[in-house]
Amino acid sequence: MSASESWIDKIYNKLTAPQTIKICGYSALVLFFGSISLGVIIAAAFGPGGYNIIDNWISDLGNHNITPAPFLLDLAVISAGLLLFPFHLYLEKYLAPIPRVPEDLPAPPRMAYRLMSLGFFFNGLGSVGMIGVGVFSEDRDIAGLHFVFSVILFGSFAIGAIFLGLRFSFIRQDLIPKPFNFIVGLYGLCVPLPVGIIAALNVFGETGIAKLMEWIIFFVLIGLIVPIFISSLRHAEKQLQIKK
Amino acid sequence: MDKKESTENWIARAYNKLTAPQTIKICGYAVMAFYIGLLLIGVLIAATLHPGGYTVWDNWISDLGSIEHTPAPYLYDIACAAAGILSMPFIFYQEKHIAPIPRSPEDLPAPHRMTYRGIGLAFFFTLLGNFFYIFVGIFSGDRNYYDLHNIFSYLTFGFYAFGTLFFGFTLIVARQKLVPRPWNYIIGSIGMVAPFTVAILNVIDSTPLREWALLWAIMGFVIPVVLFTLRHAGKLEQEGSK
Numbered sequence: 001m002s003a004s005e006s007w008i009d010k011i012y013n014k015l016t017a018p019q020t021i022k023i024c025g026y027s028a029l030v031l032f033f034g035s036i037s038l039g040v041i042i043a044a045a046f047g048p049g050g051y052n053i054i055d056n057w058i059s060d061l062g063n064h065n066i067t068p069a070p071f072l073l074d075l076a077v078i079s080a081g082l083l084l085f086p087f088h089l090y091l092e093k094y095l096a097p098i099p100r101v102p103e104d105l106p107a108p109p110r111m112a113y114r115l116m117s118l119g120f121f122f123n124g125l126g127s128v129g130m131i132g133v134g135v136f137s138e139d140r141d142i143a144g145l146h147f148v149f150s151v152i153l154f155g156s157f158a159i160g161a162i163f164l165g166l167r168f169s170f171i172r173q174d175l176i177p178k179p180f181n182f183i184v185g186l187y188g189l190c191v192p193l194p195v196g197i198i199a200a201l202n203v204f205g206e207t208g209i210a211k212l213m214e215w216i217i218f219f220v221l222i223g224l225i226v227p228i229f230i231s232s233l234r235h236a237e238k239q240l241q242i243k244k
Numbered sequence: 245m246d247k248k249e250s251t252e253n254w255i256a257r258a259y260n261k262l263t264a265p266q267t268i269k270i271c272g273y274a275v276m277a278f279y280i281g282l283l284l285i286g287v288l289i290a291a292t293l294h295p296g297g298y299t300v301w302d303n304w305i306s307d308l309g310s311i312e313h314t315p316a317p318y319l320y321d322i323a324c325a326a327a328g329i330l331s332m333p334f335i336f337y338q339e340k341h342i343a344p345i346p347r348s349p350e351d352l353p354a355p356h357r358m359t360y361r362g363i364g365l366a367f368f369f370t371l372l373g374n375f376f377y378i379f380v381g382i383f384s385g386d387r388n389y390y391d392l393h394n395i396f397s398y399l400t401f402g403f404y405a406f407g408t409l410f411f412g413f414t415l416i417v418a419r420q421k422l423v424p425r426p427w428n429y430i431i432g433s434i435g436m437v438a439p440f441t442v443a444i445l446n447v448i449d450s451t452p453l454r455e456w457a458l459l460w461a462i463m464g465f466v467i468p469v470v471l472f473t474l475r476h477a478g479k480l481e482q483e484g485s486k
Contacts, residue, residue: 012357098357102349110345117364 015086016093018236018243025233028083035076036061043067053215059146062137074134081130087232088127091164092120094235095173108171115167122160129153154214157221158196164228165189176231184231188224195220263337265477265484272474275330282323283308290314301453306393310385317386324381331374334473338411339367341476342420355418362414370407376400401458405443408465412436415469423472431472435465 043051061073096116132149165188199213290298307313308320383392412435438461
C-alpha cells in the first residue's frame with residue numbers, strides 16, 4: 001500500500017507513519033491543553049483586570065494588555081495547528097484507503113473518498129486558521145488578520161465535522177469502534193455547525209454573550225476532536241503492534 | 245474499471261444508469277440546446293421586443309427572468325432549471341472516469357491521492373452549484389420571494405467558482421483520459437483562474453457586466469470540458485458496441 005515513488009510520497013509516508021502520529025498526538029495534547037490551561041490561569045491570576053470566559057475572548061489570551069504571558073496562546077495554537085496536519089492525513093489514509101496492491105482490495109465505497117476529501121480539506125483549512133490565529137495574535141493583529149483566521153478556524157472545523165460525522169456514522173471503518181462511532185459521528189454531524197452558526201450570529205451581532213459563545217464553540221469542537229484524536233492514537237498504537 | 249462499479253443495490257444501479265455514456269450523450273446535447281439556445285433567444289427577445297431594450301452592461305442576468313425587462317421571462321427560468329438538472333450526470337461521470345476506484349486487481353494501479361482529493365472537492369462544489377441553479381430558475385426575478393432569487397444566485401455562482409477552481413486543478417495534476425494533453429493544462433488553468441477571479445471582482449463591486457463576465461468565465465471552462473466529456477462518452481459507447 002505504500003509505494004514510495006517520489007520525495008512527496010516519502011514525506012507523506014513519514015508523516016502518516018504510526019510512530020509520527022504517536023509523537024505528534026502526545027505532543028499536541030500536552031502543548032495545546034497545557035498552554036491554554038496555563039494561559040487562562042496566568043491571565044486570571046496575574047492579568048491587570050483578571051480573566052474569565054464570560055467577559056473575555058479566547059484571543060485575549062494572546063494580548064499583553066490582558067495577560068503577562070500572551071505567548072502561551074500563540075504557542076498552543078501554532079503548535080496544535082502544525083501537529084494536527086499528520087492527523088488529517090492519517091484519518092484520510094485510513095478512512096479512504098486507496099488500494100495499491102491486490103491485497104488492499106476491496107476498496108471502500110466512493111462516498112468514503114468524497115467525504116474524506118472534503119473532511120481533509122476543511123480540517124486542513126482549520127489547521128491553517130489555527131496557525132494564522134497564533135501568528136497574527138491580538139498583539140500582532142495586522143489588517144484584521146486575526147479575526148479572518150479565527151473565522152477560518154472555527155468555520156472550517158465546524159463544516160469539516162459534518163463530513164467526518166457522516167463518514168464515521170454511515171460507512172464501515174475500524175478507527176472508532178462501534179457503538180462509539182455513531183455517538184462521535186452523530187455529534188459531529190449535528191452539533192458543531194448549528195452551535196457555530198449560533199456563535200457567529202452572537203459574535204457578528206455583538207450580543208452580551210458573544211464571548212461566552214466563542215468559548216462554547218471552542219469546547220464543542222474540542223468535544224469532537226479529542227475522541228477522534230484518541231481513537232487515532234489507539235489505532236496507530238495497534239498498527240505499531242501489528243508491525244512488531 | 246469503468247463498467248465494474250458495483251451493481252448490488254438500487255443506488256448502485258441508479259448510479260450506473262446516470263453515468264452510462266448514453267445518458268451523458270443525451271444530457272449533453274440537451275443541455276447545450278436548452279441552455280445556450282434559450283439563453284441566446286432570451287437575450288434576443290429582451291433586446292428586440294421589450295420597449296426598454298436589453299444590454300449586458302445595463303441589465304443583470306436575472307432581468308431575463310423578469311416580466312419588467314422581457315416579454316418571455318419563462319425562457320430563462322427553463323434554461324436555469326434545465327441546466328441544473330441536466331448537468332448533474334456530468335459531474336458523476338467526470339468523477340468516475342477521472343478518479344476511478346479499483347474494484348478488482350485488473351483495475352490497478354489506482355490514481356494518485358491528490359486526484360481523489362481534487363475531484364472530490366470539485367464534485368461537491370459543482371453538484372451544489374447545479375442544485376442551486378435549479379432554484380435560480382424556480383425563484384426567478386418574477387418570483388423573488390424573501391429575496392430567494394438573489395440568495396440562490398450567490399450560492400450558484402459561489403459554488404461554481406469553487407467547483408471550477410478544484411476541477412481545473414484536478415485536470416492539471418491528474419493523469420486522466422477525459423481532457424487530453426495539452427488541452428488539460430489550458431482548460432485547467434482557465435478553470436483555476438478565470439471564474440474565481442471574476443467572482444472576487446463581483447464580491448468587491450458587482451455590476452451587470454461583471455455578473456455576465458462571471459457567467460462567461462464559467463462557461464469558458466464548462467463548455468470545453470462538456471465537449472471533451474461527450475467525446476469520451478462517445479468513445480466508450482463505441483468500445484461497448486464492439
